[in-house]
Amino acid sequence: MKKNFIILAIDTSCDETSVAVTRDDRVLSNVIASQVEFHKEYGGVYPMLAKRKHQEFIDPAIREALRRGRVAWKDVDAMAVTVGAGLAPALEVGVAKIKELAKKYQKPVISVSHMEAHLLSSFAKNSKGNGPFLKIKPQFPILGLLVSGGHTQLVLMKDFGEYQLLGETLDDAAGEAFDKVAKMLGLGYPGGPIISELAKTGEPKYELPVAMVNSGDLNFSFSGLKTACLYKLQKLGIVADKPAFAKPACRSGRASAGKQFYCDFAASFEKVLIESLMVKLKKAIESYRPRQIVLGGGVINNLPLRQASRKVARKYDLRVFIPHNNKLLTDNAAMVGVCAYYQAKRNDFVKDIEKLDRQPNLNF
Amino acid sequence: MAILKDGGLIIYPTETCYGIGADATNAEAVKKVLDFKGSRGGKPISVAVFDKKMAGKYVIVNETADNLYQKFLPGPLTVVSKSKTKTDPALQAGKETLGIRIPDYPLVLEIVRKFGKPVTATSANTSGKKTPYCLEDVLKYTTKKRLALVDLFLDAGRLPYNPPSTVVDTTLNEPQILRQGEIKIKITSQNTFISNSENETKKIASKIFERYAGILKSKCLIFALQGELGAGKTQFAKGLAKTLGIRDNIVSPTFTIIREYPFKLDLQRTGLCKSIFYHLDTWRLERGEELLDLGLESMLKPGNIVAIEWLQKVRPILEKIVEKKKARVVWVVIDSLFENKRRISCQSEK
Numbered sequence: 001m002k003k004n005f006i007i008l009a010i011d012t013s014c015d016e017t018s019v020a021v022t023r024d025d026r027v028l029s030n031v032i033a034s035q036v037e038f039h040k041e042y043g044g045v046y047p048m049l050a051k052r053k054h055q056e057f058i059d060p061a062i063r064e065a066l067r068r069g070r071v072a073w074k075d076v077d078a079m080a081v082t083v084g085a086g087l088a089p090a091l092e093v094g095v096a097k098i099k100e101l102a103k104k105y106q107k108p109v110i111s112v113s114h115m116e117a118h119l120l121s122s123f124a125k126n127s128k129g130n131g132p133f134l135k136i137k138p139q140f141p142i143l144g145l146l147v148s149g150g151h152t153q154l155v156l157m158k159d160f161g162e163y164q165l166l167g168e169t170l171d172d173a174a175g176e177a178f179d180k181v182a183k184m185l186g187l188g189y190p191g192g193p194i195i196s197e198l199a200k201t202g203e204p205k206y207e208l209p210v211a212m213v214n215s216g217d218l219n220f221s222f223s224g225l226k227t228a229c230l231y232k233l234q235k236l237g238i239v240a241d242k243p244a245f246a247k248p249a250c251r252s253g254r255a256s257a258g259k260q261f262y263c264d265f266a267a268s269f270e271k272v273l274i275e276s277l278m279v280k281l282k283k284a285i286e287s288y289r290p291r292q293i294v295l296g297g298g299v300i301n302n303l304p305l306r307q308a309s310r311k312v313a314r315k316y317d318l319r320v321f322i323p324h325n326n327k328l329l330t331d332n333a334a335m336v337g338v339c340a341y342y343q344a345k346r347n348d349f350v351k352d353i354e355k356l357d358r359q360p361n362l363n364f
Numbered sequence: 365m366a367i368l369k370d371g372g373l374i375i376y377p378t379e380t381c382y383g384i385g386a387d388a389t390n391a392e393a394v395k396k397v398l399d400f401k402g403s404r405g406g407k408p409i410s411v412a413v414f415d416k417k418m419a420g421k422y423v424i425v426n427e428t429a430d431n432l433y434q435k436f437l438p439g440p441l442t443v444v445s446k447s448k449t450k451t452d453p454a455l456q457a458g459k460e461t462l463g464i465r466i467p468d469y470p471l472v473l474e475i476v477r478k479f480g481k482p483v484t485a486t487s488a489n490t491s492g493k494k495t496p497y498c499l500e501d502v503l504k505y506t507t508k509k510r511l512a513l514v515d516l517f518l519d520a521g522r523l524p525y526n527p528p529s530t531v532v533d534t535t536l537n538e539p540q541i542l543r544q545g546e547i548k549i550k551i552t553s554q555n556t557f558i559s560n561s562e563n564e565t566k567k568i569a570s571k572i573f574e575r576y577a578g579i580l581k582s583k584c585l586i587f588a589l590q591g592e593l594g595a596g597k598t599q600f601a602k603g604l605a606k607t608l609g610i611r612d613n614i615v616s617p618t619f620t621i622i623r624e625y626p627f628k629l630d631l632q633r634t635g636l637c638k639s640i641f642y643h644l645d646t647w648r649l650e651r652g653e654e655l656l657d658l659g660l661e662s663m664l665k666p667g668n669i670v671a672i673e674w675l676q677k678v679r680p681i682l683e684k685i686v687e688k689k690k691a692r693v694v695w696v697v698i699d700s701l702f703e704n705k706r707r708i709s710c711q712s713e714k
Contacts, residue, residue, distance in 0.1 A: 149619040188532030194532050
């Protein structure tokens, strides 16, 4: 394969319309549409509907990604698109656009798995070539812990393109647990940042169960932690314990709790959630003996989770790699471009573009 | 004060970083703030008010927002609520909401109180540049042209390094709106079951399904689920999937909104039919109509089964489906009685 391979990558797997330009494993631009000023182009009204939002954002996002990456269409060597996992009608927008562009510009296409892209996000380098895997080369097998709003997975990477799913959530994702517990506490949305912020000044003094400790496998479950929080809050009188019979006015006992209570409860929840992840991380390390660890997904923004992961890794003399930029943690197209680059290296291109279709349930 | 009145810009200290302030109701002043900030990337700008009462003039303070105001404000928190659009619309960047700050900094509160109108609350840096914690930060990273827009700098020296305020949106799943969409089912011995565990909830789902399975020959079957957080709606969906012979693990669709599971439906006599079990969750939708945009109607084919969590947000859409007889809707209410005890009742119009 030629050097300086330029890829235009699209990700419309769920909420964000994202387009990126990459050159080999370097990110030249990473545009996330909700953060770009496109409003002038359609009269200033922000589209509320998910699918329509993607349809309206995608063309300006492509133009912006090329502009910021200082790349012209003629320089693009290939295009990449996320085909799954994700929300089917949203994925369709990206797939349809790639088909249209492939016809128009006659470029090869790479079909990318969203979760593989998250796993490889630590391999992304910035435009100057700096990134986590710079001085240290990847040493396989690498264990990946992916934690986001929609996923919680442990994956063993034996090489690029060779993966084994070791465990995943059986019900709610870890990021979802943050949102739901924040809702119970009446803290608004999203739950991750505010719970992490409150937890900083909290004492983890409320006892909550660590999920799936004795399950014997590497799967997670956070629905149990969510209900455990609910029962605890009912006992403490923060949430009415028989919502079915309570009058709306007395459904909430939140008024009685002080600020410190929220901080303490947030700290307790965060601690147990991290512990649930760490129990399985340790177990996976012991069972599969990886040589390095990579983290990915939006919940990795949580600093105590990073610290806990490093602490566990240190015990086994392992290094933890985290993407060089927080933008690579939440859903974005740059990781898709980097993943596509490694696929291109192993000649993994789409053979029949007409047959390319979204795969909402795609997994490792 | 005079500067704000005349539409000027001030740079002021807060408990996080230095902010740039202008009269939030004056379009020209807001324009200057936007010029100072540069390309904002379509992000809205919050406003600082003096207290909750003042906030109430500019946004609708719902239950969730009220809780946050009581507990955490003043403080480094931006509370997003539905705007009454009495401030300059440019602040909202096309959205219907406005972020409110009550900075934990007496000087600023005093300025806002005396001024009597909200003041823009955004960090005093050009977008993408360093967050300013002292005058030098502002001067070093801002162009002269932009600095010329500023009329007054309230210098309080180097501020302690505190991260920018945490932003929370209180408009999603407002308790009051959810309550308005709630359905009531008349409890009878025939339509009501008691569950004492997640497993029993799954079995009850299977029982309820069997009652209506015959309809699938000619219609799509929708299970509209209502129940508080942790009531077991996803457990109910797991029970349905198991009965349908779906081996995939059914995970919460909250984040993805829609999950689909193909399966083969055994229609005695006519044989196997390729069908899809759709598992939907409206929790993260800003509006119920989004479900139509996401193709709800195309799912309503005979043999398909749709389970929808948080029916409260899409009740009018479901009622229209019933009215037009596009599908058979089974309404399911899961009430929490005690810790693990649930009362599950169902109802369906012919």
